[in-house]
Amino acid sequence: MFWKLTALSAASPVESILDKEDFTLEELLDEEDIIQECRALNSRLINFLRERAQVERLLRFIVEESPEDADSKRAFKFPFISSEVLTCEIDVILKTLVEEEELMDLLFSFLEPNRSHSVMLAGYFSKVVICLMLRKTVPLMNYVKAHQNVFQQLVDLIGITSIMEVLIRLVGADDHVYPNHVDVMQWLADSNLLEMIVDKLSPSNSLEVHGNAAETLCTIAQNAPSPLATKLSSSSFVARIFGHAFGDPPSKSSLVHTLSVCISLLSPRRSLVSSPFMYSFRGQQIFESPISVNPETISTMLPRLGDFVALLNVTSDEKVLPTTYGQLRPPLGSHRLKIVEFIAVLLKTRSEATGKVLATSGAIRRVLDLFFEYPYNNALHHQVESIIVSCLESKNEEMIDHLLRECDLIGKILKIEKQPILSGDNQTLNKFCPISTFLTPTIPAAGKQAPRVGNIGHISRISNKLVQLSTNSNPIKTLLEEHNEWGEWEANTLHDRNTVENVYRWVCGRPTALHDRTRDSDDEEVHDRDYDLAGLANNLNQFTRYNMQENNGAEEEHGSNDRDEEDVYFDDESAEVVVSSLRLGDEQANNLFANSNWFTFQGDELGENTRAGGIPSEEAMEDVSLDETSGNGDEKKTV
Template sequence: VESILDKENFTLEELLDEEEIIQECKALNSRLINFLRDRAQVEQLLRYVVEEPPEDADSKRVFKFPFIACEIFTCEIDVILKTLVEEEELMNLLFSFLEPNRPHSALLAGYFSKVVVCLMLRKTVPIMNYVQVHQDVFRQMVDLIGITSIMEVLVRLVGGDDHVYPNFLDVMQWLADSNLLEMIVDKLSPSCPPEVHANAAETLCTITRNSPSALATKLSSPSFVARIFGHALEDSHSKSGLIHSLSVCISLLDPKRSAIVSPLMHSFRHQHMYEPSIPVNSETINAMLPKLGDLLMLLNVSSDEKILPTTYGELRPPLGKHRLKIVEFIAVLLRIGNEAAQKELVNTGTIQRVIDLFFEYPYNNALHHHVGSIILSCLESKNDAIVDHLLQECDLIGKFLQTDKNPVLSGDSNQPTLPAAGKCAPRVGNIGHITRISNKILQLGSSNSRIQASIQENSEWNEWQTNILQERNAVENVYRWACGRPTAFQDRTRDSDEDDLHDRDYDVAALANNLSQAFSYKIYGNDDNEE
């Protein structure tokens, strides 16, 4: 670098081609920095970051120079960043990357994102002042929200990284007063592609995790909840829109839940995982209740003609991620303990339908997990009506006993899960969940007279839990296993913070979602990743 700087006429490209340039920048080489801080050099560096190279450009122009230019900005050298933020033309050049009439390659989008995020951290007030004056920036970003790098910038702009600056609250209020939220929510429309749905939902979930804030308050208002559900149910064929709209609704009910599976979790607000939850506004819940009937209709699988071959037979139809998401939403809604929600779920027959799904899909472990959560929420409720509904009208115990007595897959052609013809029907896969829930019923029965009365009058249950359940518990009690388990296992205690985190119920379908993203990038060459 020094030898180049010693020349009389050297170019920026010569410096960018030099291997040591980033180290020299970080070492604050004064001659180098004085050259790079010049307006003309900053402009050229920006052009490498935001402008697509010519078609006939060599590999250095295509790959190396944009990368090095981005790295120079992210070295966070104050005088270089100062040149950029104090010159409006340079800021216009930077944000010209967002213009709709130009290409937006993933490579340059990543570099653009890194530069803007660096400015937001080091030159927060000037850049926020700039975007307030140039409101098109937000609209352009929302239009490009399907590009994850752009979404990450947007997430930081809406306060998702805990970086509080002098006029933070004013900017958040200004954002709430703008139409930014409307634009993002409208990206959940079925007409948008799945990657746009996913990133719009992630941005909205980030806003809910930042509660309380002006944006979060606006998002949880009844009009916005209705707007989100409107997109979710607008087109029954758009599974992606439904799934991601429900993810936002789940995040409104339980912000911490969405944080666990968020790809940005470790970047944003990680330390807030252990804070107590903020109570959900009853108006938010009430705005969701009128839509439960529409969601219940989607849980009806009889009109779905899809067939999925499996190792044990076939699914007619498969449950699908969209139905699983609906069940998860119901589980989270019930856990809030809102009486109006409980009443609506009982009256619409939603709980009954969900329990039927538990038995109709005996190998869907994610479904069993959510239904188990729903059952426990009902049993632990202080509302006697929902307990009676579960144990009497839904005949939960009767269904458990029937399944446990005959734990093989039924060959009934009216059921969605069918065994392979000519093979011995396999054992159903939900017996473990039945055992766990049955133990919970016994445990709760000791403190809840209504549950106690209901199970005591069932002689078949009493016989089953005495003869079969107790024996099964003894066999499955790991503390009694004499196979060399670590002695520390019995004495292990968990940190109280960890305890809170692990005992919460998180989205077990997240793994499936991550896997489906791999499919969507055609890693496995699977063209049909809907189910």
């Protein structure tokens, strides 16, 4: 057998080193097989590495910078191999580490402020600490409780991404690793850890610190409910976060990352596993969370909305960004886009007070103006569409009236549809500017034909939403009828556009759908799909003939017989068999019940006993029989 071959049964070089009377740890670390031997639980090797002196040497390679005159092995190879050995999850080695407080002190000495913190060593340090969190949770947490200065040191180095990962694990991103999760989380909430992380959003810190601090806080918010998340969503902490957003001197980075934390507080993600509202749909896990946003969080955010709306004013910004279609004077900027996203998330909370404040502060009007002022910013269009849909679906007549009448959404749509070409001469009213009118910030390139605006697709989706909601909403229907041009534009332009953009009517290598698809979303399912049998048969014939012609030469070389074209012809009856399988696949994909039995029913047998939608009634089920033999139908079983 192959395992008896001499070449494959040779001893590992690690064994040759262990056979020596005098060998060093560096000799073992220099061998490439050492990690494999550790994972294979080589007893001689593990007994050597578990010694306190060897564990200490491994730690020093990780936490201490190599001398300037050191070779590449000492600077790069030995630290890497040492971290791999310590994270092989060998219990006796980890036990030696956690049971010796001096060794733990040596490990966490990497965090001391008077030492250099290279990104490479920080990665090895975080890898070892996370391994201890997973395998030696209790001893590690006991050490951290006894040395709470570790919190301060970790937060001070939060600008290093590897250190941030340690903090994220520490605050409970993987809460299942803690034996007493609730007690640990409560202990962390009682400490000053959260205050230290929030203060890292201060404008005086760097962009990296802002980003990593915000990601840590977002992780806490998304793991709600927990003591840390509850503390973070309190009014005092929300006010503290907003204080950094409008700090002195102002910082766009601080503003953007502060709003990211606020967005996470307004839309926390819950665990699918622990949610009792989880169900399965087409193989995807979907859940509905019973936990609502803390009203105290929203009420603390609303008074500062006016300050955010003021930042949406672009007239004081003198930046110029050249683009392929012209110039942006000024560009929208990530901070303004984040403000629009924040407003969109606020509206999704369905708070009545939120809608009133947004209307009175002019936020909805200004956001709608930005939608038309920046016709090529797709991210902005997505957020503004979400804002418009939230207002329309709120069933609040004041919000609907403010959006459609005061903000004149319908008039703006009809105006841009009359001339959907980018123009730098459009005058726009903006009450936040010192002057009443100004040129739009999106300016076409001189000497070139002005391109078509890029938000027509979103305008079509918004218009279709207006038409859809007008069937059940009298206020929307009334406001649409007040615009004389809307009916004609809807019947002609919008209807024709929906027909052209209906991808389910396109013949792209699949059967043509005979019925129109009225839904906008690609994720929604159609239940009344029909197929063009003649078109399907023709497509199958062309596809098969093409394959036969392509493979004809290869078949002749192997002596295969020539095939007649009639052998590959698909008539309507053959196509109907394929369509039946397609329809059966659609039914199976749309069924949410795993234990359902699937049957093929003939229309003549069911007759009038079939319910609407093609579902047979109970009376019809009793009369239908299935062929057990799939043969001549002699043996049948009544269902």
